[in-house]
Amino acid sequence: MNTASVRRLRLVEPDPAAHDASTKPAGGRMKIAIATQDLKSVDAHFAGARTFAIYEVSTEGSRMLEAIRFEQASDQDGNHGDDGPSGQDDRIAPRIDALRGCQLLFVRAIGGPAAARVVNARIHPIKVATDEPIGDVLGRVQAMLKGNPPPWLRKILRQEEEAGADSDGLAGAPA
Numbered sequence: 001m002n003t004a005s006v007r008r009l010r011l012v013e014p015d016p017a018a019h020d021a022s023t024k025p026a027g028g029r030m031k032i033a034i035a036t037q038d039l040k041s042v043d044a045h046f047a048g049a050r051t052f053a054i055y056e057v058s059t060e061g062s063r064m065l066e067a068i069r070f071e072q073a074s075d076q077d078g079n080h081g082d083d084g085p086s087g088q089d090d091r092i093a094p095r096i097d098a099l100r101g102c103q104l105l106f107v108r109a110i111g112g113p114a115a116a117r118v119v120n121a122r123i124h125p126i127k128v129a130t131d132e133p134i135g136d137v138l139g140r141v142q143a144m145l146k147g148n149p150p151p152w153l154r155k156i157l158r159q160e161e162e163a164g165a166d167s168d169g170l171a172g173a174p175a
Contacts (some may be wrong), residue, residue, distance in 0.1 A: 028145050029058040030157065031065070033099045033123070035107040038125055039067065043131040045090055046110040046118070052099060055138060059146045062138040063123055068098045096121050103156050105163035106137050124156055 015143070035049035036040050044050070052068045089149075092114050099105060104126045105118060117127050144153055 005073075006041060006098055008066055008098075009069070010066040027055060028139070028157075029144070031056055031104065032102045032137075033102040034137060035105070036134065039134070041131045041133050042106045042108060042128050042137055044108055046095065046105070046107045046114050046125070049095075049107070051076070052095070053134065054099075054102060054132075057138055057141045057145065059142065062142060068093065070098075085170040091118060095173055098124075098139045099123055103160060104141065106132075122159070124152065 032055050034053045034055065035046055036042060036051050036053050037044050037045040037049065039051060041051055049131050050070055054065045054068065055062050056065055063129065096117055099118075099125075101120060102123050107125060107127055108131070109127060110125050115125050144150065149157065
C-alpha cells in the first residue's frame with residue numbers, strides 16, 4: 001500500500017479565539033482550496049498539485065488559512081505512473097481528506113473519477129482554462145458572495161448553513 005506524505009502549514013493568529021480553522025465558515029463565508037505549484041496561481045492538475053492553498057473568503061475579504069503539501073504527485077498531464085488503480089487511489093484519497101471542510105476547489109484540470117470523488121466529499125471542483133493568479137480567483141469568489149451568487153453557489157452556501165445548524169456547534173463532526 002502506498003501512503004502519501006502530507007505536511008500542513010497552518011497560520012497562527014495572535015488570538016486563538018479569533019478563528020478556529022477547523023470550524024466551518026458560515027454566513028457568507030466559505031473555505032476554498034487552490035491547486036498550486038508556486039502558491040501564486042492556480043496552475044496545477046488536481047492529482048499533480050504538490051500544494052493546496054486553503055483560503056477563507058467572505059464578503060469583506062479573504063485570508064490564507066493553511067498550505068497543504070504532498071510529497072507524491074502525478075505529472076501535470078494526469079498520468080499516475082505504472083502503479084495502477086490502487087496507486088491512483090492512494091494519491092487521491094489523502095488529497096480529498098485534506099480538503100474536507102472546503103466548499104470550492106480551483107484546479108487547472110481534474111480527471112472524471114477524481115472529480116466524482118471530490119463532489120462526493122461535498123466539494124465543488126472548478127477548472128480554470130489557463131493559469132490564473134490566486135488573488136484574481138479570491139476576488140472573483142468574493143464578488144460572487146457580495147452580489148447575487150449563481151444558483152450552484154447558493155446551493156453550496158445553503159447546504160453548509162444547514163450542515164452547521166445540524167451539527168449543534170460540533171464543527172467537523174461527521175454528518
